[in-house]
Amino acid sequence: MGVWQSYRLRLQRKRWLIRAFRKRRELSRVADRTDTIRPNDLLLFSTQRNEKIRLPYFLDYYRDQGINHFLIVDNDSTDGSAEYLAEQPDVSVWTSSASYKRSRFGVDWLNWLQMKHAHGHWCLTVDPDEFLIYPFCDTRPLRALTDWLDASSIKSFSAMLLDMYPKGRLDAHPYSQGQNPIEIAGWFDSGNYSMSRNRKFGNLWIQGGPRARVFFPDQPENAPALNKVPLVKWNKKYAYVSSTHMLLPRGLNQVYDEWGGEKASGVLLHAKFLDTFTSKAAEELSRGQHYSASVEYKAYAESLKDDPDLWCKWSEKYINWRQLEILGLMSKGNWA
Amino acid sequence: MLVHTALGRAEQAARHWSAAGCPVVIHVDKGVSRKIYERFVASLSDVKNLEFSRRYRCEWGTWGIVAASQSASELMLERFRDVRHVYLASGSCLPLRPVEELIEYLEERPQTDFIESATTADVPWTVGGLDHERFTLRFPFSWKRNRFLFDKYVEFQRLFRLRRKMPNGLTPHMGSQWWCLTRQTLSAILQDPDRAEYDRFFRQVWIPDESYFQTLARQYAIKIESRSLTLSKFDFQGKPHIFYDDHLQLLRRSDCFVARKIWPHADRLYEAFLTDPAGAMKRTEPNPGKIDRIFAKAVDRRTRGRPGLYMQSRFPNEDWENGVTAAPYSVFCGFSEVFENFEPWLAKSTGARVHGHLFAPERAHFAESQTTIHGALSEAPLLRDYNAAAFLTNLIWNTRGERQCFQFGPADNQDINWRMAKDPNAQISVISGAWAVPLFRSNRNFMDIRKEAAALQKIESDFLNVLRSPYTKARVRIWMMAEFIEAPMEPLQGILDEIGPTQQRRLSEVPKMVDLNGFGQFLQNLKNQGMHPYLMGDFPVERAIETKSEAPRKPYLVR
Incomplete structure (x- = not known):
């Protein structure tokens, strides 16, 4: 990569940061408990809209892993989820009725909150339907991982998106609040992912899984990206570029x-x-x-009319992280 | 005991040592703030046989750690006259066996020094390319804080061949910094008349804490056991592995006196080994090899990885794959064209999974006409062609443990040619020119046939050029079709033998060859149209004429 290219990426990063700074006005405070954040705390950032039914399990799942504080942007919910979040002692909530799309799908909002509150912290950026699995997550808390990453001078940790789905029709098993969603959507595709390098940002671009298999078999280039870097030792100069798929500076x-x-x-x-x-x-x-003009949702609507079964004979049932490790979806690396 | 963080754990460990009657001298890093230091000192004020030594700043790889161990050792030897062995430990060390056992063990070996100490020439331990140069160059700049200057200054010295000599002709030795030395040896090192000179030299050695005592102990020790009593495992960057709660059983069976480094929040480990004396005692059968294996595997995973795996955190550059694919597989070109029942026959005689044309334009023909296969790999052609190489590597990865065979030909997607050719796991067998057989048997206009034959011949010729290139690592066999059908048995037997243990020792049943009557004439017709099919070799037109009157040929059989 030449000097020119790296200079342009630097400009781009500045641009995202300035944009995030401008977008701060779109956020209004609902509950701000950020003064309780201690220097070593693990932070979780998220945006959500009408996910109240998922939130109790989501919060508990990450509390168990050792997240100390949640910073959540609520995008104009109508189901009372903002109020629910505001009641939680370890959650700070902002709300915004501005356009989700024009905030680049929440990235600008979170970039701003991270710039302001996450400097020097390990911070995890996930959606309410994403559940982090890391090596040894059944025996070691998230803090063990971040301590090890610190000791190894690693600043970012990747966790690929693994689409989970139920066996049979989607509406066959209604989800109830507080339930582990993996009990229902317990199946996944283990080995149909393709990846290529994004030379500009240095990240891998991963596609595949059930969404490519069922919704995009004829236009694979439109299948959603599955690469994610959700866990980062944050610095106020960092910026997520597109969802949590990639960041700048590109070394991350x-x-x-x-x-x-x-x-x-x-x-x-x-x-x-x-x-x-x-x-x-x-x-x-x-x-x-x-x-991208909701191309993904158009494809879903198209296929959902026929109520497809994402499950196939070769789907794998989720057991634990060791299973994912053996299947080659994640790795312990040299953490033992 | 050298301490810099997790003072609470250090306090626990210090109390444990002291309770067993061992005097303790603690060195606290100068980086620790005065307030925290004083609180730490106060918290240990009730422990009698415990002293704090003068504080130095200990940065990894610098002299500070040696200075700290020197002053702490001096204090120890001076203040506690009865001490015979001095054990250098850190705040994140955890005694695994009761301290009494260690004391007994050392009493039985009163003149033995336990210090890992090997000459740099003989052991390739070092990480980062500096081994003997650790001693011959100077390192005034910090590796952690001034990496740039550090590297530049090393380059500069290499360029101008600046060297230093070891003082008094010492032989440099290196090893773990956690040692256990006798009073005799340790005091000899500390009271050496030339110590000032040695110190001056080692001050500018790279990572002196791994070489100062290791080198000097060789001068004075009566009996050196070159091993550390501290269990400490290092990863590929030379950084110690950390132990967690889930290592409890491993550590119990490790049979070592002391382990480092322990994660400060590993409550169960501290509880099991420090606060519960009975717990530490009830050890199961010692199995120290297991820890070694686990950590050796971790290093191997980080440096070499699993062959044939492409994933979010392993995406090797081309030719650095350490195994393009995960397992051996076989590719057959032209066999299912020449034989009528080749696929079922192959599946039967090898027990392997035999697919049709996986890269066919209309869809991936999986074995048993499945629409998806292991790993939910889909037959959709666009999805497959979007990244054909990934399709192949995924298939082989997903089906580890079961040999895969598939058909390939010039009508298929050719994107994977190089990927297969460069893969030592691929066994590629080609009957060149066999693509003409389906054309010969088809019911199509001759001009279309001619056009397609020309195109296929061109593609196959390119494919053969790839297979014959010097970069090819696959096991390749190529026969011209004419040559192959003369004696198909031997090639088939050879391929099967290579695929692996078959049920039969010899082929008892061969696949049925398609009826090639008139094929020679067909080729001659193509030639007459100006399209010379050359890949199949010489097919005499006459042979077709000779056999014209005979009944259809019987399949080859071996008696």
Whole structure:
């Protein structure tokens, strides 16, 4: 990479930061408990809209892993989720009725909050339907991982999005509040992912899984990206570029080894496909607030008419992180 | 005991040592703030046989750690006259066996120094390319804070061949910084008349804490056991592995006296080994090898990875894959064209999974006409062609443990040619020119046939050029079709033998060859149209004429 290219990326990063700074006005404070954040705390950032039914399990899941404080932007919910979040002692909530799309799908809002509150912290950026799995997550808290990353001078940790789905029709098993969504959507595709390098940002571009298999078999280039870097030792100069798929400076995207070795990595279990999905997809389609003219949601709506079964004979049932490790979806790297 | 963080754990460890009757001298890093230091000193004020030594700033790889160990050792030897062995430990060290056992062990070996100490020439331990140069160059700049200057100054010295000589002709030795020395040896090192000179030299050695005592102990020790009593495992960057709660059973069986480094929040480990004396005692069968294996595997995973795996954190550059694919597989070109029942026959005689044309334009023909296969890999052609190489590597990765065979030909997607050719796991067998057989048997206009034959011949010729290139690592066999059908048995037997243990020792049943009557004439017709099919070799037109009157040929059989 030449000097010119790296200078342009630097400008781009500045641009995202300035944009985030401008967008701060779109956020209004609902509950601000950020003064309780202590220097070593692990922070979680998220945006959500009408996800109240998912929130209790989501918060508990990450509390168990050792997240100390949640910073959540609520995008104009109507189901009382903002109020629910505001009641939680370890949650700070902002709300915004501005356009989700024009905030680059929440990235600008979170970039601003991270700039302001996450400097020097390990911070995890996930959606309410994403559940982080990392090596040894059943025996070691998240703090063990971040301490090890610190000791190894690693600043970012990748966790690929793994789409989970139920067996049978989506509406066959209704999700109830507080329930582990993986109990319902317990299946995944283990080995149909393709990846290529993004030379500009240095990240891997991963596509595949059930969404490519069922919704995009004829236009694979439109299948959603699955690469994510959700866990980062934040610095106020960092900026997420596109969702949590990539960041600037680009060195943070170098989460993969190029000389044959394996770096440590995790998985984000993506429990998108619950019974709530059909109505959600219809709503999102009408709002048109999603990526690339909501091409993804158009494809869903098209296929959902026939109520497809994402499950196939070769789907794998989720057991634990060791299973994902053996299947080659994540790696312990040299953490032992 | 050298301490810099997690003072609470250090206090626990210090109390443990002291309770067993061992005098303790603690060195606290100068980086620790005065307030925290004083609180730490106060918290240990009730422990009798415990002293604090003068504080130095200990940065990794610098002299500070040696200075700290020197002054702490001096204080120890001077203040506690009965001490025979001095054990250098850190705040994140955890005694695994009761301290009494260690004391007994050392009493039985009163003149033995336990210090890992090997000459640099003989052991390739070092990480980062500096081994003997650790001693011959100077390192005034910090590696952690001034990496640029550090590297530049090393380059500068290499360029101008600046060297230093070891003082008094010492032989440089290196090893773990956690040692256990006898009073005799330690005091000899500390009271050496030339110590000022040695110190001056080692001050500018790279990572002196791994070489100062290791080198000097060789001068004075009566009996050196070159090993550390502290269990400490290092990863590929030379940084110690950390132990967590889930290592409890491993550590119990490790049979070592002391382990480092322990994660400060590993409550169960501290509880098991420090506060519960009975817990530490009830050790199961010692199995120290297991820890070694686990950490050796971790290093191997980080440096070499799993062959044939492409994933979010392993995406090797081309030719650095350490295994393009995960397992051996076989590719057959032209066999299913020449034989009528080749696929079922192959599946039967090898027990392998035999697919049709996986890269066919209309879809991936998986074995048993499945629409998806292991790993939910889909037959959709666009999805496959979007990244054909990933399709292949995924298939082989997903089906580890089961040999895969598939058909390939010039009508298929050719994107994977190089990927297969450069893969030592690929066994590629080609009957060149066999693509003409389906054309010969088809019911199409001759001009279309001619056009397609020309195109296929061109593609296959390119494919053969790839297979014959010097970069090819696959096991390649190529026969011209004419040559192959003369004696198909031997090639088939050879391929099967290579695929692996088959049920039969010899082929008892061969696949049925398609009826090639008139094929020679067909080729001659193509030639007459100006399209010379050359890949299949010489097919005499006459042979077709000779056999014209005979009944259809019987399949080859071996008696």
